[in-house]
Amino acid sequence: MTLTKDELLKAPADEYMNEAQLAFFRQLLEDLRQETMDNIEAAKQQLASPPEMNDEADRASYEEESRLALRIVDRERRLLPKIDAAMKRIANGDYGYCLESGEPIGIPRLLARPTAELCAEVKTLNEQKELNFRH
Template sequence: MDEEALLAAPEAEYMNAEQLAFFDQRLQQLRTETLDEITAIKNQMLGNSQVSDVLDRAQQEEESQIALRIADRKRQLIPKIDAARQRIRSGEYGYCLQTGEPIGIARLLIRPTAEYCTDVKTINEQKEGVYEHKSR
């Protein structure tokens, strides 16, 4: 099954065994790629040689900080991938954790770790924005 077939499938087939297998494979691949990227970032940082020039060292430290933030963000994706795969096994994958409504194939193709339908996600983000604004 490919993306085109997923998008063309009738609603009655939503999250059937074939679709779940497709997303499980996609999540496995995303997990492998993410771990490989984290390893590559760590190896790159370890391979950085010490420089004596102050400006070069400052630039190297700045690049290392950016790389660490990227690696940390990717590291945070791993539990989300694992949770999505657990939802596949439990039969909850593809359905909003808050409303139980289908998340939708198109959204899952873009973000296979999605836990909420678009409406709930939008409301939650708006609430987060209000709380952040009030706390400033």
């Protein structure tokens, strides 16, 4: 039996990343991977078959849609290795724990970003450091 999001959120802390929760996130990541692959394929199909363009407005519209499709493909393509890395962490037993601090990432954060590698505190600190180095 697969857990629901509500059951996952209501689970006690001592059940964190038990087998049922890992199975939930494994399926979530598999679904995300398939959705990502489908999005890439749809964007490629859109780019491969340009519509008939009768005027400059049609051409401009198509070029803008193509630019957006390319950005989607690029973003989705960069997501695939993150999904694969998260799947490896599930297999290794490291999934759900911050790579820097070892602390639990937390169910709500993993539901929002199943590929998360850092807990919110470490991520915030890293972003603050990044901002300081830029200035």
